Every structure is written in structure tokens, then in C-alpha cells.
Amino acid sequence: MRHATNSDQLHGTLDMLVLKILEVGPLHGYAIAVRLERLSRDVLSVEEGSLYPALYRMERRGWLASAWSVTEKGRRARFYKLTRTGRAQLDAETASWLRLTTAVGDVLNG
């Protein structure tokens, strides 16, 4: 194995953003996408659909849990919420991200 996919930074970023968004409460995929795009100011212009495999993966890792529910407008949708593991993961990722950005900032600020 030459490449360790799970240490992938960009990948991790998306995860972190999703976890962060879900911190406020359960949301369905479309709502996550809308917030994601607002939060990241359209920097992440990946195909919207790519969000879903990422959601499923995080669910499989136990960071998220999902259930079918009804939206305010009475439509059936699958809602995702943060699990305890997910919250821990978010903390860890945030810490690691801060360390990295601080280090980069230090370098840049000389």
C-alpha cells in the first residue's frame, strides 16, 4: 500500500464540515448540501451528489445515524444526526485542523 486513503486531507475536510454542520441538529441530505455550500462559500464545487456516499461512509463508521422522517413541508426524507463517536471525531478533527492551520499560519507569518 503506497497510499493511505484515510489520511487524505481534502477528504477529511469534507467530513469535518459535515460533522460541524450536523452539530446543530438532525438534517436531511439536501439541507446539509445547502449549508455546506453556504459555509464553504462555494469553495467546494464538487458534484452535489458526492455528498451522499460520504454520508453513508460516515454512517458506516458510526459517526452519523440516520432515520426516515417527514420535513416541515410534509415530505419523506432521510435525516442524519451526529452520534457520540461523531462528536468525538469532530473534536479530534477540529483540534488537528487547528494545529495544522496554526502551524501553516506561523510559517506564513514568519
Add this chain to the structure above:
Amino acid sequence: MMAIRLAWARLRALFRRNATADEIREELDFHVQMRTDEYAQAGLDTHAARLAALRRFGSLAVIQDRGYDVRGGGVMETLLQDVKYGLRQLRRYPSFSIVAILTLALGAGVSTALFSVIDAALLRPLPYPNPEELVTLDVEEARPNGESTRYAPSMADIRTWRTLTTIVSHAGMGRVSGFLPLIVDTGTPQRLTVAEASEDFLEAYGIVPILGRNIQLDDTREGAPDVALLGHAFWQQAFGGDLKVLGRSLRIQDRPVTIVGVLPAGFYNETAVWQAKRFSSLMFDRRGSGTPVVARLRPGITLAQARAALDALTPPSTMTGPAPVPAHVFIQSMYDDETDQFGTTLRTLSMAVGLIVLIGCINVAGLVLARGAMRDVELAIRASIGAGRGRLVRQLLTESLLLASAGAIVGVLVAYTSLDALVGLIPLSLPANSPAAINGTVLAFALGLTVVSALLFGLVPAIKLSRSPKLIGTMLSVGGRSGAPLSKRAGQWLIGVEIALALVLMTGSGLMLRSFARLLAVDLGYDANNVLTLEVEPLDRTTAIRLAYYVSLANELRRLPEVVSAGAIDQLALMGGGSFAFPTADTGAKIAGPQRTVLPGYLEAMGVRPLAGRLLEEADRAAGEAAVVNATASQQYFGGSPIGHTLRTEGKNPSYWRIVGVVPDIRHGGPQGRIDPQMYVLPDPRAPEAFPITLAMVMRLREGAPLRLERLKQIAEMLGPRVLVGQARPAQTLISQQVREPRHRMLLLTLLGVFGLLLTLVGVFSTTAYAVARRTREIGVRAAFGARPGQVVGVMIQDAVWPVAFGLVTGLAGAYYTTRIIRGFLFQTTPYDPGTLTAVVALLGATAGLAAWLPARRAASVDPLSALRAE
């Protein structure tokens, strides 16, 4: 019916029950719908809104697949998903799919056809009840010099053995009679295959007549009325399946025979009539009649037990001289007896076909690798969003299996529709009652082959490709074709192995071609151009009538303006046979060679000139005592000067000939026929019983003056007695029939060799083309730095040179070890024939070179700027 409905219901439930997939679908649809609503509120019309939403979302199908990778489903659901996904992939690269499927279809087609022959010849050659109880029996005599000779047992032996009722349940003798089909007359005479059998012969096979009775002991006594059973096909053809056929009669060789039974279908369909074989008191205890003996042993009796028991009841032989020689029973299972002959041919063909399949698999492996490398973006994305490596390997293998199945379906269909033609090419006479067919066993084989070949060509690429995905690299250069082909080395190995296998295969083809060319170059001793033969026979068996007929027909033919000269020869000679009378020369030598009865004009028609003396003339016929011998007989028995010597047969009424000339050796039996001492004699009018034979007319035609069969038939039928006119064949046709087996062997192996060459061409071409496509950027850089087109081509070809060279050398070594098995099929050619090997290496090397050069040349024309921008 019920079972089918149930299976169908289950299958549909399976499709419907894929809950995971449905859930994903619903979730994604919801998303797209929400986005559509948003756009609609912003003022787009419904249709445009939906399109925009979809565009923004990305491919629904792809996302669903990726989502499915992560969420997963049941085993069957995943498999279905894999299959659907795989089909989509195959459609996405149509040229890849078509080349791969055709390649696999070729292998599947030829191997299915061959396997149906193996199935018929080796797996089910004896379609009789309990075939393991069937044996063939011979009597073996030990000679004083230690050699042993095998003879067919006598009827007396058989009846004695049959008294051992605890060992033998049935035993009898039977065979297709004679060298030529017999004339069977049911109103319109035809030449048909007629068999003769003793009592208990059909019973041994377990054959029960569907009408009437079997041949009984009383039918075989000398002087018993002639009785026969009809073969099923002949019963249908000649009697329309008449149920009241028993008791009716037909004529076989102009003798009336009463029908006593009808055999079931499927038992020697070619044989029209089974006659009772009759034994004179002289023939009854004579061994060596050449009629095979079959027996059915009691269940559980081994060959050794049977041999010991029968041996005790086998009297010494008195065949070879006055002193009795101890005789032993030689027993063989009928299976071995039937299948011995197939060994080498089927082994050779299996090997050649196996090579085709392997080469095909290697080709497809190369294609899968190449396509896989183009898909690394897709694979990387799938891996990064959580599809495990096992999942990817399984997906890739499913795609391989789909390819292999498509190939197998096409191949089996081709094999099914062209089976007769393909089987006809295989130089074997399959067991009479077991024709080749695409049946369950054969289909099971095709299925097994499909799975094995999918693993063969799919596993290595699957493992290699599933290892490569890396997200960053692909995200940063999405759509990019990086310069390092992940499978360059693998591709080179594949080319090397492919070339080696193709070389082995093509060496076999080359040797067959060379051998066949040498076969055709053999001097047959006569000039076959413009020679026409005509088979014709009076129904009347009276010697005087037949002889008179042939003489007047020859005269009639000579009168035709198209005919230069005409005569006749014993019809058996056209097939390389002849009668043996073993006459004694006045020197005391016994001439051991075929004696060919001819009418004057025969040798002239064959374009033969005497080496010494003269040919036979019409004037000799009245006296009937002139003969001509060939050069071999002249050397062997007369020290090269036979003229004036005499020959005399033994017996009460001897024939007598004076030798008047010497002619060159003529190979009547074709180029592979032996050269025997031969005598050409005129029919002896004083020994009419020596002339029951059938002659064939032979005539030399004027150049460019064809004679039609209709015309000949007219002349032959106009002359008086009722006759049966057979085929009119140019001597060239006869020769090509004589070399039918080697020609078919040559054609088959050449065909397979050409397939091998084509596959190699495709393989090398696609691998190089792929490498060129991958390296467009590198080529651009080189061109930008001033590399000349020639250099660019050189760089591209370089990658192919070493694998090809490696393949050629390895292939030569492989050919050295494998072509030995066809040694027996080669005529005046060794398996190491240097000319053939050189030609094959040159041809294969040149083809591989061409296949590498074509795509490489394209690389040279790459425009540096656009190549760089392609990234």
C-alpha cells in the same frame, strides 16, 4: 411448469426486494426534487429547473452506485448491482467490449465445438445399456520367434465361450461387409452399407428389434434362407416406415433376401441392412476372418476373470501350419477398443484449442488492464468514498465474468450453428452411434470454461487495479493521464507470453502446411490431369455378362470424340485396395502384391509409358494371358528383367500369365500409399470364377473436353443389362479424397494458427496503442525538445521489442517440446524442420512488429502543443 413459475417469481422478488438500492434512490430523488423546486421558485420553468438540478447533482446513476458501494446490500443484491454497473461499463467502452467479446467468443466457439467431439468420442462413445460390460475378443498366437499375432476368433470359438454362462451373457460376430457398399435393390438399385452378423451379436449390444426378430442360430447355417433386418433410417426411406414390411423381400447383390425385422433408430444409422452371416462347415472353425467379435460379460466379471475362463476353452491354432500353436484370448474393453484411435488427434487439437483460449485470455487481460488504467479516476473515487478493496476486486471480476459470458454465448451459438462443418473438418471417424452434439455436458463445459477464463483474464488486472486508487493524485489531475502507466510491465509480460504461445501454435500449423505440401509433391507415377473415372456395375452377377458389358462399354467410350483412350480397372484399386492371388513365378518366387485386373487401354489412359517391353493390348485379351508388372516387382522378383517370365495361380483351375512389359510404380492409394510389387493382368476367360469383381472405367479426355455424368450415364445404360451407374470423378478428385485426412488436419491447424496470429496482432496492437495514448504528454515533451518523428516511433516501439524477442525465444523452446506429439502426422517432415521454424518466427515477428508500429506511428504525428494541452 410449476417450478419455472416459482423460479420466475423468486427472481422478480429479488429485483424488487433490493431495499437498499430503493432507499438510496428515494433519498437522491428527494435531493434533486428539492433543488428543482428551488430553481423553479427562482423563475425557471419546470423542465429547465429539473435539468439544472440534475446537472448540479452529477450523475444520479454513478452516485447511486457509489452510495451502494458504501451502504451495501445482501449478497444477491450486491451482485445484481455489480452486474448492472458492469453492463453500464461495458456499454461505456463499446470498442473495447466488442474486441474482448469477439476474442473470447472465438476461444469459446472452437473449444465448445472440440469438446462436443471429445464428449462424443471419449465420454459417451457407447450409447448402450451397461457399456462397461462390453468387450471385444481376439485370439492371440505366440509365434516361435516370440512375436504374437492376433486373429478374429472363429464362430466355433464363440459358441464354445458362450457355454460359460456365468462369465459371458452374449457373444457374436458382425461387421460392415466388404470394402465397397453393396447394391441393394428395392426397385431402384442403390449402393448402401450392408452389415452381416451372427446370432447373439445384436443381443450383446442390448439391441432389440422394434419389429420382428433378431438373427437366430438357424439363420447362420449353410443353405439357410437369406434373411435380414432393416436399419431404422433405411426402413423409413425405402419402405416409408411400413409396419407390414416383415416377410417382404429385397435384393442384395442380386440375391433375394427376406426381411425378418427392423432395428431401432440410433444404432448404426448408416447401415441399411443387417444380413445373417452364414458359416460353411469350412469357415465355421476358421479363425482370422477379420470379423470383429463382441461379447457382453456378466455384471461384475473383470477382464482378467473372463480371460482366464475363456482361455481354458480356447484350443490351439492350426491356421499357420500343421503343428498346432498355442492360442490365447486377447480381451479388451469395448471402450478402449473404440477410443484408442482418438488419442493423438484429440490431444493435438485440445492443445491447439487450449492455446487459442489462453492467447485470447491474455489479450483480454491486456485490454482490461488498459481500460482499467483509463478508469483509475473512477476507481479512485469509489475507493475513497469507502468501497473496500474486496468490493472493487469483486466489481472488476463481475465485469470480467460478464465479458466472458457474452463471449461464451456468442461462441456457443457459432459452435451450435456450424457444428457439422467443424466436426466434418476433424479427421476422426466418431463412434457410429454417438454423433457430436451440443448437449448438457457440453454446455456445462462451456460454463466452466467461462468462469475459468474470466478468472484467468480478470484476476490479475483486478488485483492490480484495485491496488492503485489514490484520491489526491486523481483529484488534482482529474481527467489527467499521468505518464507512468501503472500496468506497463504487466502489459509487456502479457505480450511476451502471448507471442510464445502463438509461436507454439503456429509452428504446429506451419509443420502441417509444410508436410501437406510435401505430400502433394509426391510423384504418383501417373498423369492425373484429364483422367476421368466412372463407376458402373451391372446388377447381374454372372461373370460372362459383366465382362462382356465392361468390354463393350470401353469400346463405346473409345469411340467418343472427347476420349483419347479408355480402359478399366478393378474398382478397389481406386481406393488403394486390390485382390491378392499370390501367384508363383516360373522362377519359384511367390509374388506378394496386389493383382489388379484391367482392361486394355487403362495404362494408356493413366498416361503410363512402359519402362521395358509393351503395355497390354486388345489382342492379348482373347488369349487372356498377358500381364505387366511394375518396377518394384521387376526388381524384387526378376532382377530387373521380367519380360518373358510367367506367373501362375494355385488351385484347381489356375490362371496363367506371361509378362510382356514393365511400368513405373503407380501409387493408386494416393501419396501416402505404399508401393507394393504390382501386377496388371487381363481377366482370364478360362477362369470365370476369378472375375466376380467390379471394374471402374478409366478414360483420358482431350484437353478442355469435359464429359458430363448425364452423357456417360446414357451411354452406360444404353448397352443392355440393367446397371447401376455410380459416380464419375476426375482422378484429381480421387487424389484429393485420398489426402482428405491430412488435408483436414492441415486445414484445422492452419485455421487455428491463423486465429492465433490474428489474436496476437490484436493483442500487440491494443497494448501498444494504449501505451501511446497514455504517453501523449511525454511524446509532446520529446517533440517539443526536437525529437524527430523516427525517434518518437523508436521510443514507442522499444517497449514492444523486448517482450516480442522474449516471446519468440521462449516460444521456440516450447515448440521444441510440444510439436513432437504431431510427429506421427508429419509426412517427410521432422518436428524441427528448420525452414518451417524460420518462416514462422519471421511471420510472427513481422506481424508483431507491424502491430506495434501502426499505433507508434500515430504517436510521431502528435502535435507537441496540443499534446501538452491535453493535460
